[in-house]
Every structure is written in C-alpha cells, then in structure tokens.
Amino acid sequence: MKDSMRKAYLASVTDRFVKGQMDRRSFLRAAGKLGLGAGALGMGLGARPFWTMSQAQAQDQELKPNADVMKWLADVGKPFAGTTLKLATESTPPSNAIATQLKQYFEEASGIKIEIEVLPLEQVLQKLTLDVASSLGTYDLYYIDQSWAANFSQDVFDPREQLKNADLAMPNYNIDDFLKPLVDGIAMYKDTMVGVPYDIPIFIMQYRKDIWDELKLPAPTTMEDLLNASKAITDAKGPNVYGTSGQMKSGHYSLECDWTAWLWGHGGSIFDKDGKFCGNDERGLEAMAYWDKLKATMPPGVNGWTWDGEGQSVAQGVAASMLSWGEFFPFFDDPKASKVSGLMEAIVPPKPTTTLRTVQETAFGEIPGVGHQGGSSLAVSKYSKAPDAAWIFMQWATSADTQALITVLGGGTGPTRKSVYDDPRVKANARVGAGTTRHLPVVRETIANYMGSEPDLPAWAEISSDTIPVALGKYFAGQLGSAKETMDALKSQVDEIVAKG
Numbered sequence: 001m002k003d004s005m006r007k008a009y010l011a012s013v014t015d016r017f018v019k020g021q022m023d024r025r026s027f028l029r030a031a032g033k034l035g036l037g038a039g040a041l042g043m044g045l046g047a048r049p050f051w052t053m054s055q056a057q058a059q060d061q062e063l064k065p066n067a068d069v070m071k072w073l074a075d076v077g078k079p080f081a082g083t084t085l086k087l088a089t090e091s092t093p094p095s096n097a098i099a100t101q102l103k104q105y106f107e108e109a110s111g112i113k114i115e116i117e118v119l120p121l122e123q124v125l126q127k128l129t130l131d132v133a134s135s136l137g138t139y140d141l142y143y144i145d146q147s148w149a150a151n152f153s154q155d156v157f158d159p160r161e162q163l164k165n166a167d168l169a170m171p172n173y174n175i176d177d178f179l180k181p182l183v184d185g186i187a188m189y190k191d192t193m194v195g196v197p198y199d200i201p202i203f204i205m206q207y208r209k210d211i212w213d214e215l216k217l218p219a220p221t222t223m224e225d226l227l228n229a230s231k232a233i234t235d236a237k238g239p240n241v242y243g244t245s246g247q248m249k250s251g252h253y254s255l256e257c258d259w260t261a262w263l264w265g266h267g268g269s270i271f272d273k274d275g276k277f278c279g280n281d282e283r284g285l286e287a288m289a290y291w292d293k294l295k296a297t298m299p300p301g302v303n304g305w306t307w308d309g310e311g312q313s314v315a316q317g318v319a320a321s322m323l324s325w326g327e328f329f330p331f332f333d334d335p336k337a338s339k340v341s342g343l344m345e346a347i348v349p350p351k352p353t354t355t356l357r358t359v360q361e362t363a364f365g366e367i368p369g370v371g372h373q374g375g376s377s378l379a380v381s382k383y384s385k386a387p388d389a390a391w392i393f394m395q396w397a398t399s400a401d402t403q404a405l406i407t408v409l410g411g412g413t414g415p416t417r418k419s420v421y422d423d424p425r426v427k428a429n430a431r432v433g434a435g436t437t438r439h440l441p442v443v444r445e446t447i448a449n450y451m452g453s454e455p456d457l458p459a460w461a462e463i464s465s466d467t468i469p470v471a472l473g474k475y476f477a478g479q480l481g482s483a484k485e486t487m488d489a490l491k492s493q494v495d496e497i498v499a500k501g
Contacts, residue, residue, distance in 0.1 A: 003154075004133075008250055010034045011126075011133035011153075018126045027152055028462040032501055037147030037460045063408060063425065066401045067100070069169070070109045073396060076168060077110025080389040084113040088127040089143035091118050092199040092376070093327065093413045097406040106396055112389050121145065126154070137383035140390040144195055144377045146186045150456065153189040156379035159196050162391050170395040177400060177417045179444075185367065185453045186375040195379030196398050197416035202373040202451060203261055206314070206329055207321035209345040211241070220321065222351045223265055223290060232299035233320050238417050245319035247310040250473020253465045254306040257372050261323060262287045262294075264368040264452050267354035271455055275363040277494035280487030286353070288483035293477065303476060315340060323349060323370070326443045327413040334434035342432040346439035349450050362455070369452030373415075405438060412444035459501035467493050492493035 012032065017027040063086070089095040099116040107113055119127070124143055131139050132155045142156055163169055175196065178187075182197035190281040207220055211233055220226035230243025247254035263270065268283035276285060299318050301309065311328045313319040315338040322328075326346070349370035356368045376396055380390045396402055403415045404423040420426060421444045430438040454464060468490065475486040 001451065005134045006034055007129070010036060011129035012125045014122070014129045018122055025462070025466055028466050032458045034151075035458045037456055037458065061404060065105045065109075065405065069396070069401050070105065071400065072170060073106065073109035073392070074184075076170075076392055077112050078229055079281045080386065080392065081111030082113075083111075083386045083389045084115060085140040085384075085390050085393055086115045086117070087141040087143065087303060088117045088124050090121045090124050090145075090376070092143075094336065094397070094403075094406050095143070097409045098402075101409050102402065102405060106393065110392065110396075112393065113264075114393055116384045128282055131381065131383065135383045137381060137385045140381055140384035140386055141394060142195070142379045142381050143198070144379055146375050146377070146453075147456065147460070149187070149194045149351055149377070152379075153192045153194045155382055157382060157387065157391070159394075160193055164381065165388075165391075168388055168391055168395075170392075173395050174419075177419050179416060179418055179447055179467060181447055181451050182375060183414050185373065185451065187377045195377030196394075197326045198283065198376050198378040198398060199413055200373060200375040200416055200443075200447065201325045201327055201413055202375075202443060202446055203257075203323055203349055203371045204326040204329075204439065204446050205321070205323050205347045205349050206289045206326075206332070206344055206346075206439075208340065208343050211237070211320045211342045212345075219345075219347060220350055221347065223353050226321070226323070226350050227290065227294055227297075230294060230321065234297040237320075241299040241317065242299045242313075242319050243321065244294060244322075245313045245322040245443055246295065246298050246302045246306075247305055247307045247312045247324065248298075248302045248473075249304055249306050249309075249469075249475065250297070251466070251470045252306055252473075253469060255469040255472050256464050257307075257374075259287075259291075259468065260452060260454065261349070261370050261372050262291045262325055264372075265350065265352045265370045266290060267352055267356060267368075269357045269362045269368050270366055271363040273361050273363055275498060277491045277498075280484065280491045283354070284487055288487065292483070303473075310492075314344075326439060326446070329439040330435050330437070333432055333436040333438075336434065346442040348442055348446050364455035364457040364460070365453070366455035367451070367453040369450050371446040371450035372452045372454075373447070407440070408435070414440055414447065417483060418444075457498070457501065463494055463497055469499065 016022040025102055048475050095118055103114050128142055178197050186197050187193055187195055205220055215232055217229040218225050220229055233243035246258050266283050266287040268287055274276040277493045299313055299381045307325055310324055314322050315332055317339045329346055332338050332344045333341050361368055378394055380387055380394055384390050400417050403417050403420045404425050407415050407426050420425055427435050471490045474480045480486040
C-alpha cells in the first residue's frame with residue numbers, strides 16, 4: 001500500500017472510531033496493521049492528576065519567564081507577528097501549564113498567537129491523522145505519543161536540522177540537555193529524531209512512611225520487602241487500610257502496565273530475542289505468583305480501577321503504597337485533595353529479584369525495567385504553513401526556562417531536561433505541600449537507571465490494549481484456570497497476532 005493511501009485509510013479508521021462507528025478491538029487491529037502502535041488509545045483512561053498553581057501564587061513567588069528569553073522572543077518573533085499557530089494535545093502537565101499560565105508571556109513577547117486544544121488522546125490522534133492525510137497543515141505542531149513515532153517520523157521536522165538555522169536558534173537551547181534515555185526511548189525512530197521529549201510519566205515507588213515507621217518495616221526497596229510490608233500492614237490495619245494498590249481494571253491498558261513492572265521485576269520479558277511471547281516462561285510465572293500474593297494485600301475494589309482509582313485509594317488513605325506514576329506524588333501532598341499530605345515518601349522502584357534481561361535478549365526494542373514509562377514528544381509539522389514560527393514556539397515551550405516554570409506551576413510529571421532538576425525554582429518547591437517537587441530526584445534517578453519501555457511493533461496496539469489485559473482480567477476473575485494455563489493461552493494468542501501482523 002502506498003504511503004499516501006495508508007495514511008488516508010488510517011485517518012478514516014481513526015475518525016470512525018472516535019465517532020463511535022467502529023468498536024475498540026476492530027480499531028486496534030486495523031491501526032496495528034497500518035503500522036500505528038496505538039498504545040493506550042481510546043480506553044477511557046481517566047484523568048491524570050494535576051495540581052496547578054494560581055496566578056496569585058505564581059506572582060507571590062515571582063514566577064515569570066527569564067528576561068533574556070523574552071527578549072529573544074521579541075526579536076526573533078517580529079517577522080511572524082500576527083501569525084496564529086495550532087496544537088492539539090493530550091491533557092498533560094506541560095500542555096496544561098502552557099495553556100493556562102504561560103502562553104500569555106509567549107504571545108505578548110513574540111506577537112505570535114498559539115491555540116492549544118486539550119483533548120482525549122484518541123481525539124488527538126484523530127486530528128493528527130486527518131492533518132497528515134490531507135497535508136493541509138491545519139495543525140502546526142504535533143503532540144506525538146511514543147508509540148506513534150514510527151508512523152509519523154516522515155511528517156515532522158527533525159529538530160537537529162531545524163537548529164542549523166542560526167537566525168531562529170534559541171540561545172542556549174542545548175538539545176543535549178534532554179535526558180538521553182528519553183531521547184532514545186521516546187523521540188528517536190531509527191536515525192530520525194521525531195521531536196524532542198515533552199512529557200514523561202514513569203513508575204516510582206510511593207509509600208506511607210508514617211505507617212512503615214509505626215510498624216517498624218524496612219523501606220520497600222526490594223520486591224520481597226514490598227510484599228512483606230504490604231501483608232504486615234493489611235494484617236495490622238485492614239480492612240481500613242491495605243498494604244498496597246494497583247490499576248487492575250479488566251481489559252484496560254493500565255492492567256498491562258502493572259503486569260510489565262512485575263514481569264520485568266522478576267527478570268522476565270514480553271518477548272524473547274526471536275520475537276516470541278515469553279511471559280509464560282519460568283520468570284513470567286514467578287512474576288504471576290508474586291502478583292497473586294501482592295494482590296491479596298490490595299483493597300477489594302482494585303479490579304475496577306485504572307490509575308485514577310489507584311491514585312485515589314492512596315490519597316484517601318485506603319492503601320498505604322503504590323508502584324505507579326510519579327506524577328501522582330504532588331497530588332498526594334495537596335491537603336485540599338488528599339488525606340496523606342506530608343505522609344508519603346518517594347523512592348526508586350523495588351530492585352528486580354534477578355538480573356534484568358538485556359535489549360539483545362528481547363525483541364522489538366523492548367527495554368526491561370521496573371520503572372515503566374509512557375512518554376511523548378513535541379514536533380513541528382512538515383505541513384505547517386508557518387513552520388518557522390512553530391519552531392520558535394517549540395523551542396520556547398521545551399526550553400529549560402519554560403520547563404522549570406511548568407514543573408513549579410503545574411507539578412505533576414518530571415522534566416525531560418537534566419538542568420531543570422537542578423533549577424533553583426524547582427528545588428525551592430521541594431517541600432511538603434500542593435505541587436511539591438520533592439519527589440523529582442527519584443524521578444530523575446528512575447529515568448536514568450530503572451526505566452522500562454514496551455516493545456514497538458505494529459501489532460502492539462491490539463496486544464497491549466486488548467489481548468493481554470483481557471486475559472489478565474479473566475485470570476484474576478477466576479475464569480481462565482491457573483497462571484500457567486493463562487500464560488500459555490496468551491502465548492498462543494500473541495504469537496498468532498504477531499505472525500499475522
């Protein structure tokens with residue numbers, strides 16, 4: 001199929017799905033065959049947690065863009081004054097902070113207007129596929145989920161090439177400041193850099209230090225420690241407080257995310273080096289046995305929760321810990337939204353029970369690591385009618401100064417640049433309270449040393465968002481027999497899907 005025909009058909013399929021004219025499974029299957037790693041699309045993922053500083057609070061702390069950055073915008077933006085740019089994006093900490101707090105500074109300094117549409121992820125894909133298929137350039141900037149990088153790598157500018165235009169280059173933009181694991185795991189497709197790292201949700205360990213101290217439990221730095229502590233807390237405080245929590249809704253992508261952390265944490269992998277599913281091998285079954293025991297220490301409602309329910313269970317004091325998305329931590333510290341403000345501690349994910357498999361021992365770019373990640377990039381569309389103005393905005397939006405402001409104003413996810421973790425404004429917020437950044441050193445270390453990435457293959461859309469979480473959901477509901485029987489059946493399903501793909 002010619003590339004233009006494939007893109008037109010993908011746009012049609014996505015449009016039909018968003019409009020309710022195609023069921024989820026058919027969409028995932030079609031998207032996979034068209035080369036789109038759809039990841040968590042269209043699964044009703046629920047809200048990601050956000051804390052946003054008010055304008056008054058920002059003024060009190062004198063949180064404003066750097067004067068030199070504003071001067072550069074005023075100078076470089078003159079030829080483009082009056083231009084209007086458009087971006088469709090998922091609701092993320094960077095996008096929300098820019099849309100609600102920061103874009104006014106960009107517009108006033110540069111004279112360039114920016115319209116930001118914050119949409120559910122499947123609608124972002126709908127806008128993107130229609131724009132690419134038509135080549136109309138309705139959108140000047142693209143928000144690109146990591147699983148879409150291969151599909152749209154030819155439709156965006158490589159930022160390394162854009163930086164060669166000295167007239168538009170932002171002083172001290174320093175593309176090498178982006179954390180290398182994120183560049184390699186999120187922004188690169190073969191030799192093409194598909195935008196720059198923009199957003200990085202990642203698993204870290206978060207636990208109630210007051211309860212751990214009360215029961216004299218060792219910090220959950222190993223899988224064994226986490227299981228033993230979770231059981232001890234449930235025994236001592238259940239049914240009011242359970243030891244840990246999860247995002248284990250049957251048939252939902254969040255359940256697959258949890259599975260990967262335990263699988264990788266027991267030295268297993270989704271695929272072997274020959275591209276065959278191996279979640280049913282010895283290490284995979286050890287992970288399932290561990291998970292069964294750990295689930296017994298979770299609140300009864302866990303089978304119905306995605307990450308939103310999981311986060312709420314900790315925030316409301318029902319569960320004492322979770323290995324999950326680090327961007328929940330500032331939400332936990334908010335006394336207006338949480339019952340555990342000041343009580344939570346963040347540490348890196350528990351150590352694996354054995355040596356992790358290497359990338360060479362897996363397939364499709366799978367990177368085993370307990371710190372499951374789900375990042376995205378920001379890119380300039382090749383179809384934009386104002387690519388130079390869009391590049392100016394993209395540099396500003398992903399610069400170290402803007403990232404530092406996003407981190408402090410919006411809390412949530414960790415920065416994608418090394419220097420931002422050391423920014424005085426970011427460090428000043430490392431105190432107990434709403435929008436805290438006291439967890440960010442842990443996020444940084446997890447990215448550097450513990451990050452895990454799912455495989456990248458066309459069939460992964462269907463496998464990760466349907467096949468695996470449906471089977472796991474049935475297993476935990478007691479519908480599929482033993483863990484071995486479940487994993488053996490899953491192997492047959494996954495291998496067949498991969499072979500067809």
